[in-house]
Amino acid sequence: FPVENIRNFSIIAHVDHGKSTLADRLLEITGMWHVTECNKQVLDKLQVERERGITVKAQTASLFYNHQGQTYLLNLIDTPGHVDFSYEVSRSISACQGVLLIVDANQGIQAQTVANFYLAFEAQLTIIPVLNKIDLKNADPERVESQIEKVFDIPKEDCIRISAKMGTNVDQVLEEIVKRIPPPAARTEDPFKALVFDSTFDHYRGVVTNIALFGGQVSKGDRIMSAHMGKVYEVNEVGVLRPEEHPTDRLYAGQVGFMIAGMKEVKEAQIGDTLFHQKHPVEALPGFKPAKPMVFAGMYPMDQSEYNSLRSAVERLTLNDSSVTVQRDSSHALGAGWRLGFLGLLHMEVFNQRLEQEYNASVIVTAPTVPYKAILSSAKLIKAGPVPSTEEPVHLTPKHFHLIFLILYQEHGGKEITIVNPAQFPDRSVVSEYLEPMVMGTIITPDDFIGKIMTLCLGHRGVQKNVVYIDNQRVMMKYLFPLNEVIVDFYDHLKSLSSGYARQDTVYAGYQPAELVKMDILLNGKSVEELTMVVHKDRAYAAGKALCERLKDCIPRQLFEIAVQAAVGSKVIARETIKAYRKNVLAKCYGGDITRKMKLLKKQAEGKKKMRRIGNVEVPKDAFISVLKRK
Numbered sequence: 001f002p003v004e005n006i007r008n009f010s011i012i013a014h015v016d017h018g019k020s021t022l023a024d025r026l027l028e029i030t031g032m033w034h035v036t037e038c039n040k041q042v043l044d045k046l047q048v049e050r051e052r053g054i055t056v057k058a059q060t061a062s063l064f065y066n067h068q069g070q071t072y073l074l075n076l077i078d079t080p081g082h083v084d085f086s087y088e089v090s091r092s093i094s095a096c097q098g099v100l101l102i103v104d105a106n107q108g109i110q111a112q113t114v115a116n117f118y119l120a121f122e123a124q125l126t127i128i129p130v131l132n133k134i135d136l137k138n139a140d141p142e143r144v145e146s147q148i149e150k151v152f153d154i155p156k157e158d159c160i161r162i163s164a165k166m167g168t169n170v171d172q173v174l175e176e177i178v179k180r181i182p183p184p185a186a187r188t189e190d191p192f193k194a195l196v197f198d199s200t201f202d203h204y205r206g207v208v209t210n211i212a213l214f215g216g217q218v219s220k221g222d223r224i225m226s227a228h229m230g231k232v233y234e235v236n237e238v239g240v241l242r243p244e245e246h247p248t249d250r251l252y253a254g255q256v257g258f259m260i261a262g263m264k265e266v267k268e269a270q271i272g273d274t275l276f277h278q279k280h281p282v283e284a285l286p287g288f289k290p291a292k293p294m295v296f297a298g299m300y301p302m303d304q305s306e307y308n309s310l311r312s313a314v315e316r317l318t319l320n321d322s323s324v325t326v327q328r329d330s331s332h333a334l335g336a337g338w339r340l341g342f343l344g345l346l347h348m349e350v351f352n353q354r355l356e357q358e359y360n361a362s363v364i365v366t367a368p369t370v371p372y373k374a375i376l377s378s379a380k381l382i383k384a385g386p387v388p389s390t391e392e393p394v395h396l397t398p399k400h401f402h403l404i405f406l407i408l409y410q411e412h413g414g415k416e417i418t419i420v421n422p423a424q425f426p427d428r429s430v431v432s433e434y435l436e437p438m439v440m441g442t443i444i445t446p447d448d449f450i451g452k453i454m455t456l457c458l459g460h461r462g463v464q465k466n467v468v469y470i471d472n473q474r475v476m477m478k479y480l481f482p483l484n485e486v487i488v489d490f491y492d493h494l495k496s497l498s499s500g501y502a503r504q505d506t507v508y509a510g511y512q513p514a515e516l517v518k519m520d521i522l523l524n525g526k527s528v529e530e531l532t533m534v535v536h537k538d539r540a541y542a543a544g545k546a547l548c549e550r551l552k553d554c555i556p557r558q559l560f561e562i563a564v565q566a567a568v569g570s571k572v573i574a575r576e577t578i579k580a581y582r583k584n585v586l587a588k589c590y591g592g593d594i595t596r597k598m599k600l601l602k603k604q605a606e607g608k609k610k611m612r613r614i615g616n617v618e619v620p621k622d623a624f625i626s627v628l629k630r631k
């Protein structure tokens, strides 16, 4: 296929602005697909994606389009729709020369539209603005076109008004793709060079990678190598996507397709990596970086007997998602489990949901935390206590971690370490500076809510960076937040106080120094490691108080009084008391039926097995679940 007749493009949009609907319509018009109820939105495959209405894994399709007597090959590269996946978006975008930037003609520019625009703009792609849903009665394309001109500096006249649902003007979109987007600058005569922009795992065939050829050609039997992983593979199969796989003899420069080459794990096919012929090495394409997890949480089977089946489910899911990191972990109360790292909170929720739906697993997930950094101090000499002996149980307590850090400090004074488990947060005495990850949030809202939103942002330690009107009612605000402050409930608050109108999107913005403290939760003086948190020093009191109150409600009264305390170092900052009480299980038994009494006593003893002992306090296992569960 002549390279001049190839166009590679993506569709980018805010959630629900109609990306999948337009993709379906393009497939339908070019005759690749007849849209029926059951194959609607073929590009969003996974069940979770259907339910949440978001695209998680990129899907790709090649279309043929006839225009003025010529046949064009249009490669539609579908991108994930959420910021958690912005690295994947930026990689799939870099396989293209242009994008369709969809904006809902009723809702106008939203936070994610802005974030996605900049990804495409930075990659220097042709941007075609498309106003969708003009069939809606409240659509106001004039106003939205002015927003596009004001915010993106794109002339109004460049916008195409469509209704993806009705099919209005969709053919014009195809025409403009051919006219405005340049063909890829790839030559078949050059050595083979391809970008990996997606990969999935298939149980029978191994890893299937989606590639865009920047030069040369590739066919079955070729020996290829990956630039960053540095491994050699033999190509077993290549082909095009329509969007289902169609094997072909060869893929040529400018084309987009799939390849199977004996890779066993998706980790071997890192998104953004470059492939070339083993005998003809080329310079790697720019922009590669391994995906970095930013949200961590402990995950434990609801019942320890399910540990093995959960392990195999986690293994299978991570085969398909190389951006999840897995470390073994264990806890007194919750048993053996893992500490998992995700790209963001949505990524974590999608992962949990897939575990539950596809593998029928039931899990306890601890409160999410972000990767903090600490620079170990090098000046003072610190006396390390006795190192834990090997006879002690394998389970490490916070005290042991403290000792390990002391040793680390002595070996690595001045070094920077990353902490993903709050229980392992090093003490201030060995640290010269703590750092926390930051995000830049873009919020777009009707101006009535500005005051309330500013208060909310301030309450989450946000620092205002910019406020502009994008039309006469809507405001775009930029805030710098600590990631920790926005991962859990910020977005829900934002939505509820603005009646659902305000939208926010975040991008990572590096690390900043912060006065952080480790807060321990104590039951009658004994620390409950699973509930240890890292908080900003100014927030410790409120967070400690809230946690103590919740814990008080979850632990049943016992024979003695229980103190529930939050402490920073040796200082107690919050306290609740659970009053003493004795549950008399025999109270309901009148008369002398001894077997009935025995039964009840036995039942009580069994109930106790489900309790965990922390110091002298019996804590029901589900107390942890209720406290850890996010509201």
Ligand code: GTP
Pocket: 013, 014, 015, 016, 017, 018, 019, 020, 021, 022, 044, 053, 054, 055, 081, 132, 133, 134, 135, 136, 162, 163, 164, 165, 166
């Ligand atoms: P993500 O996959 O999450 O990015 O969402 P999306 O952008 O793909 O949105 P999708 O195509 O799923 O459309 C969202 C909703 O808008 C659906 O209910 C569509 O039926 C509806 N929709 C899409 N295009 C139009 C349109 O032109 N007019 C009207 N009235 N509704 C539309």
